[in-house]
Amino acid sequence: xxxxxPIVIPLLAAALLLVVPARAVLQRSVALxxxxxxxxxxxxxxxxxxxxxxxxxxVSDWAAPFGITLVADVLSSILVVAVGIVGVAxxxxxxxxxxxxxxxxxxxxxxxxxxxxVAGAFLTxxxxxxxxxxxxxxxxxxxxxxxxxTSEQIAAAFKYVTINLLASAVFLTGxxxxxxxxxxxxxxxxxxxxxxxNEPVLDLVLATLFLTAFGIKAGLFPLFFWLPxxxxxxxxxxxxxxxxxxxxxxxxxxxxVFSLLFREGPPLPLxxxxxxxxxxxxxxxxxxxxxxxxxxxxxxxxxxxIGFTTIGLxxxxxxALAGSLLYIVHHILVITCLFFVAGVLLQLRRTTDLGRLGxxxxxxxxxxxxxxxxxxxxxxxxxLSGFVGKLAxxxxxxxxxxxxxxxxxxxxxxxxxxxxxxxxxxxxxxxxDAPPVSPRPAPLLLVPVAALGALILGMTVAAGPLFETTxxxxxxxxxxxxxxxxxxxxxxxxxx
Amino acid sequence: MEVVFAITSxxxxxxxxxxxxxxxxAQIIIGIGLLSxxxxxxxxxxxxxxxxxxxxxxxxxxxxxxxxxxxxPQALILTAxxxxxxxxxxxxxxxxxxxxxxxTDDVDDIGTEARR
Numbered sequence: 001x002x003x004x005x006p007i008v009i010p011l012l013a014a015a016l017l018l019v020v021p022a023r024a025v026l027q028r029s030v031a032l033x034x035x036x037x038x039x040x041x042x043x044x045x046x047x048x049x050x051x052x053x054x055x056x057x058x059v060s061d062w063a064a065p066f067g068i069t070l071v072a073d074v075l076s077s078i079l080v081v082a083v084g085i086v087g088v089a090x091x092x093x094x095x096x097x098x099x100x101x102x103x104x105x106x107x108x109x110x111x112x113x114x115x116x117x118v119a120g121a122f123l124t125x126x127x128x129x130x131x132x133x134x135x136x137x138x139x140x141x142x143x144x145x146x147x148x149x150t151s152e153q154i155a156a157a158f159k160y161v162t163i164n165l166l167a168s169a170v171f172l173t174g175x176x177x178x179x180x181x182x183x184x185x186x187x188x189x190x191x192x193x194x195x196x197x198n199e200p201v202l203d204l205v206l207a208t209l210f211l212t213a214f215g216i217k218a219g220l221f222p223l224f225f226w227l228p229x230x231x232x233x234x235x236x237x238x239x240x241x242x243x244x245x246x247x248x249x250x251x252x253x254x255x256x257v258f259s260l261l262f263r264e265g266p267p268l269p270l271x272x273x274x275x276x277x278x279x280x281x282x283x284x285x286x287x288x289x290x291x292x293x294x295x296x297x298x299x300x301x302x303x304x305x306i307g308f309t310t311i312g313l314x315x316x317x318x319x320a321l322a323g324s325l326l327y328i329v330h331h332i333l334v335i336t337c338l339f340f341v342a343g344v345l346l347q348l349r350r351t352t353d354l355g356r357l358g359x360x361x362x363x364x365x366x367x368x369x370x371x372x373x374x375x376x377x378x379x380x381x382x383x384l385s386g387f388v389g390k391l392a393x394x395x396x397x398x399x400x401x402x403x404x405x406x407x408x409x410x411x412x413x414x415x416x417x418x419x420x421x422x423x424x425x426x427x428x429x430x431x432x433d434a435p436p437v438s439p440r441p442a443p444l445l446l447v448p449v450a451a452l453g454a455l456i457l458g459m460t461v462a463a464g465p466l467f468e469t470t471x472x473x474x475x476x477x478x479x480x481x482x483x484x485x486x487x488x489x490x491x492x493x494x495x496x
Numbered sequence: 497m498e499v500v501f502a503i504t505s506x507x508x509x510x511x512x513x514x515x516x517x518x519x520x521x522a523q524i525i526i527g528i529g530l531l532s533x534x535x536x537x538x539x540x541x542x543x544x545x546x547x548x549x550x551x552x553x554x555x556x557x558x559x560x561x562x563x564x565x566x567x568x569p570q571a572l573i574l575t576a577x578x579x580x581x582x583x584x585x586x587x588x589x590x591x592x593x594x595x596x597x598x599x600t601d602d603v604d605d606i607g608t609e610a611r612r
Contacts, residue, residue, distance in 0.1 A: 128572055135579045146590055154594050165528050172514065172535045172576060180542025323520055
């Protein structure tokens with residue numbers, strides 16, 4: 001029951017939001033309540049998984065390889081909680097004002113559908129269902145991105161749509177070939193039979209197809225170019241939602257599929273993933289240094305730090321993978337928070353161009369302090385969550401004996417500090433050229449920033465237990481026997 | 497029969513990808529359509545082609561007649577076709593909007609027009 005709630009709550013909310021009268025307050029309240037419900041359901045799921053290890057639901061009691069399976073392991077449950085947190089932050093931010101035209105054309109229901117798609121992708125136990133959840137999520141994101149019709153945004157939306165459709169087609173191709181050879185798409189069933197089948201050529205083809213498809217969605221080098229072109233254009237809450245969650249679904253799919261199917265597969269795709277992660281970090285951060293716009297700097301930082309979240313998988317040790325998983329949690333919180341900060345800047349100065357920003361620390365010290373938390377956390381300044389995350393990744397990488405990638409992680413961390421210090425200097429410290437037009441920041445716009453900032457601080461305090469949890473998640477991923485048994489045996493003896 | 501399917505789906509992939517690399521929006525959308533249909537055919541062929549043996553338990557024997565057509569790929573394709581249909585419809589509307597607001601359907605011009 002707990003397993004379906006994170007999917008069903010947003011679904012019902014989306015349906016309800018379509019019939020509720022189009023009064024802004026009413027719509028926003030329903031959306032926020034639903035997101036809070038999803039967060040609570042996620043927390044309940046998390047607690048239960050902590051006790052049981054795995055939670056499995058066979059929809060309509062169809063036994064495992066044949067029906068629709070929902071599974072939650074530790075990783076899924078952590079990510080579902082993160083979906084809830086981002087959902088609540090986005091829901092709360094809508095009280096600070098949404099473009100009325102947007103709101104009239106289904107802004108709130110679409111966000112609920114998006115949240116449902118992301119939660120579904122994290123909880124499904126079937127590869128074809130993963131494809132369907134991807135599409136649910138993408139369709140909602142397409143419309144959200146294209147809703148506002150300035151020319152730049154429409155152009156960005158078209159690129160986003162095309163590249164994502166290509167990724168879906170590549171994913172589907174892989175699924176077709178996999179089904180043709182294995183005769184099943186249930187993840188646990190595949191994990192049980194696939195690694196034992198000795199088909200090196202098909203393995204290589206499939207791993208490459210999945211790496212390409214999920215690499216596009218995650219924003220890995222060299223498939224990331226669509227991301228900085230499209231993410232900075234939509235308004236802050238949508239940018240925050242996309243940046244926080246959508247790329248992570250790609251990362252999750254990579255981790256899930258590779259740990260289940262290709263754990264004994266050909267080493268080449270994993271080697272490739274390792275060096276692609278390194279390249280993603282370097283290119284992303286060097287790209288960030290070249291940008292002159294707050295939101296574009298963030299988008300390139302988003303890409304660069306995706307490398308931190310994928311590097312643990314190819315290294316294959318529990319510590320490295322646990323570090324990357326911890327980094328995913330940190331990255332979701334921080335990047336979401338930073339896109340909200342960009343929204344605040346936009347409201348204060350009507351621009352995010354670094355050349356025209358400045359003096360914010362003098363004019364709005366409170367806002368500046370709030371913005372400082374995510375900025376310095378992404379940079380990895382102790383004791384914020386970025387330091388904890390980066391430390392875990394560095395320890396994992398060196399612990400796995402990968403000194404080259406480990407060195408790259410350190411260099412990129414330095415570049416992140418430079419990039420964040422530059423943002424801080426240009427936007428907050430530097431005296432502004434023009435006498436700034438500064439209305440007071442809408443307090444409601446600061447609520448999500450402050451709340452996420454508090455969570456970032458909280459993550460430092462709870463770093464120990466959190467790292468233990470991600471270590472457990474990594475252990476489950478690297479030894480899928482428990483996953484296989486939990487799914488395949490839950491179907492037996494319950495139906496009759 | 498598999499050979500025909502393989503070649504057809506290969507041609508659809510090739511033309512679809514070629515069209516997606518073109519500059520005009522309409523061609524890109526047609527490319528997306530061809531590509532998704534190529535994928536559908538591929539799933540169909542990969543699932544195995546069995547003619548005129550539906551997976552229905554016959555009343556006389558109470559058993560499935562072997563070999564029977566695998567129903568799963570057909571269900572997968574049906575889902576994929578519906579999703580593809582929705583996606584194509586959305587892209588058409590989006591392309592129409594692009595053309596309306598920018599007055600061009602050339603991908604290169606969209607970038608420069610938008611920055612103006």
